[in-house]
Each structure stands twice: as structure tokens, then as C-alpha cells.
Amino acid sequence: MIIVVLNEDKYAYDIHSLVKAFYPQQEVKVFVEGTKELRSDPGLPAFFVLFEKEAIRVKAWQEAESQEKTEPEADREQKDGRQLLWEEQIFLSCPQDRIAVKNELKRLLYKMLSELTQKELPWGALTGIRPVKMAMQLLEQGQTEEQIRRFMRENYLVSEQKAALSTEIARRERRILSDIHYENGYSLYVGIPFCPTTCLYCSFTSFPISAWKKRVSEYLDALETELDFVRETFSHKILDSVYIGGGTPTTLEPEELDRLLSAICGKLNLTDTLEFTVEAGRADSITREKLKVLKKHGVSRISVNPQTMNQRTLDLIGRRHTVEQVREAFLLAREEGFDNINMDLILGLPGEGIEEVSHTMEQVRALGPDNLTVHSLAIKRASRLSQWILENGQADLNNTDATMALAEKTARGMGMSPYYLYRQKNMSGNFENVGYAAPGKAGIYNILIMEEKEDIVALGAGVISKRVCPDGRIERCDSVKEVAQYIERIGEMIERKRVLFRD
Numbered sequence: 470m471i472i473v474v475l476n477e478d479k480y481a482y483d484i485h486s487l488v489k490a491f492y493p494q495q496e497v498k499v500f501v502e503g504t505k506e507l508r509s510d511p512g513l514p515a516f517f518v519l520f521e522k523e524a525i526r527v528k529a530w531q532e533a534e535s536q537e538k539t540e541p542e543a544d545r546e547q548k549d550g551r552q553l554l555w556e557e558q559i560f561l562s563c564p565q566d567r568i569a570v571k572n573e574l575k576r577l578l579y580k581m582l583s584e585l586t587q588k589e590l591p592w593g594a595l596t597g598i599r600p601v602k603m604a605m606q607l608l609e610q611g612q613t614e615e616q617i618r619r620f621m622r623e624n625y626l627v628s629e630q631k632a633a634l635s636t637e638i639a640r641r642e643r644r645i646l647s648d649i650h651y652e653n654g655y656s657l658y659v660g661i662p663f664c665p666t667t668c669l670y671c672s673f674t675s676f677p678i679s680a681w682k683k684r685v686s687e688y689l690d691a692l693e694t695e696l697d698f699v700r701e702t703f704s705h706k707i708l709d710s711v712y713i714g715g716g717t718p719t720t721l722e723p724e725e726l727d728r729l730l731s732a733i734c735g736k737l738n739l740t741d742t743l744e745f746t747v748e749a750g751r752a753d754s755i756t757r758e759k760l761k762v763l764k765k766h767g768v769s770r771i772s773v774n775p776q777t778m779n780q781r782t783l784d785l786i787g788r789r790h791t792v793e794q795v796r797e798a799f800l801l802a803r804e805e806g807f808d809n810i811n812m813d814l815i816l817g818l819p820g821e822g823i824e825e826v827s828h829t830m831e832q833v834r835a836l837g838p839d840n841l842t843v844h845s846l847a848i849k850r851a852s853r854l855s856q857w858i859l860e861n862g863q864a865d866l867n868n869t870d871a872t873m874a875l876a877e878k879t880a881r882g883m884g885m886s887p888y889y890l891y892r893q894k895n896m897s898g899n900f901e902n903v904g905y906a907a908p909g910k911a912g913i914y915n916i917l918i919m920e921e922k923e924d925i926v927a928l929g930a931g932v933i934s935k936r937v938c939p940d941g942r943i944e945r946c947d948s949v950k951e952v953a954q955y956i957e958r959i960g961e962m963i964e965r966k967r968v969l970f971r972d
């Protein structure tokens with residue numbers, strides 16, 4: 470464990486994110502001096518951030534093997550023989566400006582962490598999950614791409630390559646969004662929280678379909694009640710996009726899918742809807758009959774997600790389907806007329822290096838999807854992967870510049886361009902997730918949710934609705950994750966949304 474001690478309770482979240490990015494394999498605790506008595510593990514550094522009136526001082530020291538834990542940090546370090554590794558003080562350019570102070574602090578921390586670990590991070594001191602949103606806002610303010618790249622490099626120490634990627638995507642998103650009247654629009658998300666099995670890395674709301682088969686109809690009843698609420702509340706708005714995700718929506722039987730899609734199409738006005746996505750996801754859930762149902766109801770975009778095309782890895786991560794099933798599902802979807810198919814991949818899966826990723830890319834290229842979404846493995850506390858790491862360590866989980874570059878080269882080689890990007894906490898290699906798409910095939914819902922341009926009303930268990938307020942603030946409300954609770958408390962779930970979207 471690594472500790473960070475603050476003399477005031479400020480910027481703890483950002484400090485934690487940055488230290489964790491440099492020490493991904495360590496637990497990091499940030500606390501205010503005097504509130505806890507923790508120490509970093511022997512051999513690891515401990516950090517001290519001192520906020521003064523017009524300055525910030527940062528120190529790093531190496532913990533001694535044994536020490537008293539009762540004295541204030543500043544006094545203790547003089548006495549217990551621990552070794553001072555690094556120290557620097559900066560004077561703040563604008564002490565009253567919270568954002569400016571935060572950025573100066575993060576640059577100082579980055580400098581220290583980078584020198585101590587001899588590492589550079591591709592995204593520098595930027596810890597937010599939406600770097601493209603920043604580039605987009607600057608574009609909207611009239612800045613040139615060169616100015617934006619410079620701003621990202623100088624203020625956040627972002628690498629040249631990531632700054633260029635962010636601005637390229639912002640430019641593309643802006644062009645796509647210019648055709649959407651999102652000021653008077655909304656999007657619908659429907660969560661189906663069932664899967665054939667639970668994948669090793671999964672942190673989504675997902676339950677084995679085998680345990681819930683008998684209650685799917687009750688779940689659909691609850692969704693239909695929510696759809697009635699959407700019809701009443703959003704009748705004056707244009708439904709821009711529909712996204713059915715999860716979980717794995719295609720775990721539903723064909724007649725259940727038919728019922729759900731009939732309810733959406735029957736209760737809502739889809740006349741002007743630009744995109745209707747169903748995440749078919751797992752190859753072991755896709756059948757011709759289900760694809761026909763999707764097609765019948767006008768679904769325009771689906772995902773067939775291999776994550777990897779290496780059977781050994783698929784077995785290890787608990788997907789319980791074969792590489793061959795992925796191929797068959799993809800070709801079946803093509804036969805049924807789907808001309809916008811996405812494939813999700815994950816880089817950094819256990820045991821996968823450049824050779825394995827290269828094999829996956831070759832296989833994907835041969836199939837020729839229209840979208841490719843490349844994720845860096847994110848280690849979530851709620852996933853089985855956390856337990857797996859405790860037992861097996863992290864040495865086998867590697868995402869590198871080389872694998873990221875190979876994925877990008879493959880996508881661009883298939884005629885695709887990057888069109889959306891987001892980051893998560895605890896991502897392998899501190900990289901990002903990038904969606905690539907062929908011309909005219911970009912996932913509009915993905916852009917709308919990333920750029921937070923319009924309301925997203927989300928139905929189902931374990932989902933989050935978002936409201937974009939007139940002043941640009943984002944308000945959210947969630948629903949309970951437990952399926953039984955969701956069904957029983959459906960009135961309360963709707964009431965939460967009614968409050969969120971009240972005029």
C-alpha cells in the first residue's frame with residue numbers, strides 16, 4: 470500500500486487517480502493528516518501534500534522499516550530515519566482559482582511521480598474519463614486544432630500522440646453532431662442484465678440467464694411500465710437513438726426480444742430515430758431467429774463481440790464460446806442483412822502480448838466489421854479479475870504502446886477512423902478505449918453519451934439516466950441493480966426519473 474497524506478481535505482480524488490496511475494499494482498490511500506494512522510509498505514514511497522496560502526509543497530519519502538505512528542507527519546519525518554526522496558514547492562499563479570490550483574498541483578505531482586518511477590503516462594496528468602470533451606469545448610470556442618493540442622500538452626502534459634488523437638476525434642464528432650438536433654432530442658437506453666455466463670473482467674450489472682429465465686416476463690413487464698413513462702414525458706422530443714445493452718440482450722428468447730422491441734416501437738415515435746443498436750454481444754447467444762426479430766423491428770446496428778480471437782484466452786476469461794462461434798455469428802448477421810456490425814476487443818487480457826493481439830487483428834480483418842471498439846483492460850474491484858490477480862499476480866496483464874498501435878493500424882487499414890474515446894480508472898497501461906468506424910457507420914449513441922449532449926433516459930436494473938441541464942450541468946439518477954428489487958420497486962424507479970426530468 471502507498472499512502473498520501475494531505476494537510477487539508479482538497480483534490481483527494483485527483484491525487485488518488487494520479488498516484489494510482491503510476492502505481493497500478495498498489496493500493497493507494499489518500500487521507501488528511503491526523504485522521505488515520507497508516508503507512509506505506511516498506512520499500513514503497515509515501516507522499517505528503519502541504520497546501521499553503523499561496524503555495525503547494527510536495528514531498529516523497531521512503532518509509533523506514535519501523536516507526537512511531539502517532540506524531541504529526543511533518544514532525545515524524547525528522548525523527549524516524551526515513552529517507553527523503555523528493556521535495557519541491559511551487560508558488561501558485563492564481564490561488565483563488567480552484568481549477569488552476571488543481572492543475573498546478575497535478576503537474577507538480579506528475580513531475581515527482583515521473584521522476585521517481587522513471588515513467589511517462591500517455592495522458593499525462595489528465596485524470597478525467599472524457600479527454601475529447603475538453604478538445605470539443607475548445608473547438609466550439611473557436612480554437613484551432615494546433616492550439617488545442619498545445620493546450621493539452623502544456624496544461625496536462627498529454628503526449629503529442631494522444632493530443633492529436635483527441636483533436637482528430639473531436640473534429641469528427643463535431644461534424645457528426647452537426648446533423649443532429651440534440652437540443653430537442655433524447656436517447657433511450659434499455660438494460661438487459663442477463664448473460665450466458667459471467668466474464669472474468671466483468672463489472673457490469675449482469676446475472677446468469679439460467680437463474681432468471683422464469684422471471685424474464687416480469688422484467689419485461691417492468692420495462693413496459695417504464696416505457697409508458699417515457700412516452701408521456703418525452704412526447705415533445707425527438708428520439709435520436711436507441712441502445713439496448715446490458716448484459717447481453719440476445720440472451721432473451723426470440724419471442725421475448727419480439728415483445729420488447731414491439732413495445733419500444735409501439736409506444737415511442739421512432740420516425741426520426743437515426744440509430745437503433747442492439748448489443749448482441751456474446752456469440753453463444755446469437756441465432757438466426759433472433760437476428761430476424763431484430764431486423765424486423767428496424768434494428769440498424771449490432772455488436773458481435775469476440776474480445777479476443779484466441780481460444781485459450783476466451784476459455785480463461787469465461788466466455789464459454791469458441792472463436793468459430795464468433796465467425797459464424799458474424800457471418801449469420803451479414804446474411805440477415807446487417808450492414809453495421811461492431812466488434813469489441815480488449816487489449817491486455819491475461820497472457821496476451823503482441824503475438825496474440827496480432828492473431829486477433831488478422832481474424833477480425835478477415836471478417837471485416839464496420840466498427841471496431843478497442844478497449845484496454847480495466848481492472849474493476851467488483852470483477853472476478855480482482856480475485857484472479859490476487860491469486861496469479863498482474864505480470865500476465867500487459868497492454869503496451871505496440872499493441873495499441875497495432876489495433877489502430879488494423880482499424881485504419883480497414884478504412885476506419887477513430888470517432889469516440891473514453892478512459893476508465895485502472896486501465897491496463899493507462900491507455901484508453903477507442904471506437905473506430907467506417908465512413909457513415911459511427912455509433913451515434915456512443916458520441917451522444919460521451920459528449921453529454923442530450924438527455925439519456927435509461928430503463929432497467931442497474932442503469933443510470935442523465936439529464937443535460939440548460940446550464941450544461943449533468944444530473945443523474947440510477948436504478949437498483951438487483952433484478953428482483955427492480956421489479957418490485959418499479960414505481961420508485963419511475964419516480965426517480967420523473968424527478969430527474971421534471972421541467
Ligand code: SF4
Nearest residue numbers: 664667668671675716
Ligand atoms: S458479456 Fe459483457 S455484460 Fe455479460 S458477463 Fe461478459 S462482460 Fe459482463
